[in-house]
Amino acid sequence: MTPPLFGTDYTTGDKKRLILIVLKGLNEPIEVQDESYFSPMASFSYLSDKEVASILTYIRTHFGNKAGPVTEKEVNAIRRSVVKK
16 A cells, blocks of 8 residues: 555655655655555655654665665755745
8 A cells, every 4th residue: 555665766766756755745646666556645844854854864774775864954955945935
C-alpha cells in the first residue's frame, strides 16, 4: 500500500523531490521499483527545517540506504522557493 523506503530512487535520489514531498505532501500515484503506489500523504510543512532534514537524513542513511544527508540549509532553500508571496 505504501512505497518502500529502501533501495529506491525516491529515497536515495534527488533530495529536492524528497524534500518537496515532505513539505507539500503527495496526492498522485508514483512508480517505485516497477510498482505503482497511490497512498496520499499529508504535508508536513509545519515541521522545522532541522526536523525535516533530520528525518530525511535518517531515511537516506538507514534501511540499507547509503545516500548522503539532507541539510537544514537545503530544506530552507526549497521551502523558500515554494512559499507563495
